[in-house]
Each structure stands twice: as C-alpha cells, then as structure tokens.
C-alpha cells in the first residue's frame with residue numbers, strides 16, 4: 087500500500103535526495119569509495135561542502151557578511167551556543183511554544199532573560215503581537231515556525247536589536263529577507279536532510295562582544311574561521327543536504343516552493359474548515375504552512391481514535407498530533423507532494439460521509 091508520510095521530524099525528503107544519497111553511500115561519483123569513507127579533507131568532500139554552502143547563499147539570497155555553518159548537536163545545542171556567544175547582559179525572547187521555552191531555559195544560564203510576550207495562556211495557539219522589543223537586549227530570539235502547535239511567523243520582523251531565529255521547521259519553505267536576521271539556525275531533519283546536522287546562518291560581525299571564555303567547539307568564530315571543518319563535520323548528512331538543495335534549485339527555488347506550500351496548506355485548511363467533524367487548533371492568521379494541526383470538534387471527540395485507525399489503514403503515516411495538543415498534525419514540508427494532501431482530504435471526507 088502507498089504510504090503518505092506526514093511525520094513532523096525526521097520527516098519526508100525528496101526521492102531525489104534519497105536516491106542520490108543511496109548511490110553515493112555505495113560509490114561517490116565513480117571514485118569507488120563511499121561518501122561515508124572518504125576524508126573530510128579530500129578534494130571530493132571539500133567540493134560537496136563548498137557547493138552546499140554556495141547553494142544556501144544562492145537559494146536564500148544571503149547577502150555578503152554572513153557565514154553558513156554545518157554543525158552537529160541539533161537545534162537544541164544552538165539554544166545554548168547562542169547565549170554563550172551573544173548574551174552579555176540580557177536576551178529577549180518571544181515565547182511561542184515548547185522549542186522557545188527550551189531556548190529560554192538555556193539562555194537563563196548565561197544572563198537575564200526578558201520574555202517580551204507569550205502565547206502560553208492559550209496553549210500556544212497564536213503568535214503574540216503588539217509587544218515591544220527592549221532596545222537594551224543583546225538580541226531578540228524567535229521561533230518562526232512552531233512545529234508542535236502549528237503556528238508560524240511568516241513576515242520578517244523589524245527588530246531594534248540583533249534578531250535570532252530558530253527556523254528548524256520552515257527553512258526553505260518560503261523566501262526570507264536574511265538581512266533582517268543576525269542568526270538563523272535549525273536542525274536539518276524537518277526540511278533538508280537526515281537528523282544529525284545543524285545549519286547556522288550567522289552575520290560575521292556580531293561576535294566577540296562577550297567577556298566569558300567560550301569552549302572552542304562552542305565558539306561560532308571557530309567554525310567560521312575553519313569553514314565548519316574545525317572537527318569532522320556530519321559528512322553524510324551534508325551530502326544529503328546538498329541533494330535537497332540541488333532539488334530545490336531544479337524545482338524553481340524557494341519562491342516556487344513557497345507557492346506550492348501555500349497551495350497545499352490552503353487545500354488542507356479549507357477541508358478542515360469545511361468538514362463537519364474537524365476544526366483547526368491554531369488561530370487563522372497565525373496558521374503554519376508546514377505543520378497543520380487539527381482536532382475533532384467537541385461533539386465528535388470520541389471519534390478521534392477511530393479516525394486515526396481509519397486514516398492509518400489508508401496509508402496515512404505520522405498524523406498523530408503532539409501529546410501537548412492532541413488530535414492530528416499533518417506536516418506538509420517541501421518534499422510532501424500535493425497528492426498526499428489530496429489523499430488525506432479524501433480520507434477525511436470518506437470518514438465524514440460514514441458518520
């Protein structure tokens with residue numbers, strides 16, 4: 087049976103990425119060696135690294151003065167690396183969910199934290215607005231896409247201080263004005279590559295302003311100076327990321343990707359709003375185009391288990407909502423074809439007809 091992969095992360099990757107990575111695991115470009123068994127200092131691997139970095143710059147239109155880093159440790163290590171490198175006195179945060187909270191917790195180890203606004207009062211079903219970013223903060227941190235709650239900040243904010251964004255689950259999903267950000271980071275496993283690689287887009291001139299000693303591996307300057315090759319980088323993951331980046335370019339880049347993502351999200355949200363059994367959990371104006379969360383309306387709540395079984399029997403994979411929201415979550419990342427969304431909608435409609 088055909089499987090439709092709606093997992094939130096690790097999640098669906100383009101067949102192009104999987105096929106080319108599988109080939110290179112056996113033989114990289116006819117070298118007779120696996121991409122897993124060549125030196126990261128070899129000419130073949132340096133070419134991979136260079137092309138991946140160049141495609142980041144090209145696809146995201148990254149201006150001069152930034153570096154693109156490929157590190158280990160996941161987005162979660164960045165929660166600590168950021169304050170380690172940037173927090174002198176105070177950092178400001180927008181609290182929009184579980185990932186924001188984890189970032190806040192780490193920053194508190196390094197200095198004062200000002201949570202300028204939070205949507206925790208409504209289980210993070212919206213993005214706070216109308217807050218003021220303190221001008222004496224060292225930086226302001228946001229999570230642009232809240233993977234668990236299905237809300238998203240889709241405009242690039244104007245910040246009076248350095249703007250830092252966790253874009254783990256919406257990088258490459260739509261065009262972004264990079265020049266508004268000092269740092270953009272994320273784990274690769276939502277929209278780019280297998281888990282185990284972290285990307286960091288960082289403005290070069292923001293470093294060197296904290297007094298504390300920084301361990302070499304946790305110092306962004308180390309990785310900028312060494313082109314992410316201070317130690318052995320996650321080579322296979324970077325190779326897989328390169329394939330996804332090439333696929334993005336072949337498919338019209340992120341403007342085109344953004345249009346496709348909008349179309350997928352519109353289709354599914356329209357069905358959620360139309361279908362008598364379901365309702366969305368996120369407030370309309372803040373709805374994510376990457377993680378679409380919905381539940382059964384109160385009067386149909388007892389049908390959730392049955393719908394889950396039914397959808398699973400039709401090949402829908404990974405649609406269970408996160409335990410802190412319940413219900414269902416369809417992740418509609420770049421690699422998810424619109425036909426998968428249509429298949430899910432058919433399942434929702436078939437279930438509605440029989441109830």
Ligand SMILES: *Cc1c(COP(=O)(O)O)cnc(C)c1O
Pocket residue numbers: 095159160161162163185229231232233252253254255272273274276
């Ligand atoms: C998945 C996710 C993370 C955690 O990423 P790891 O690579 O597992 O540390 C952080 N932030 C957001 C927004 C995520 O979706």
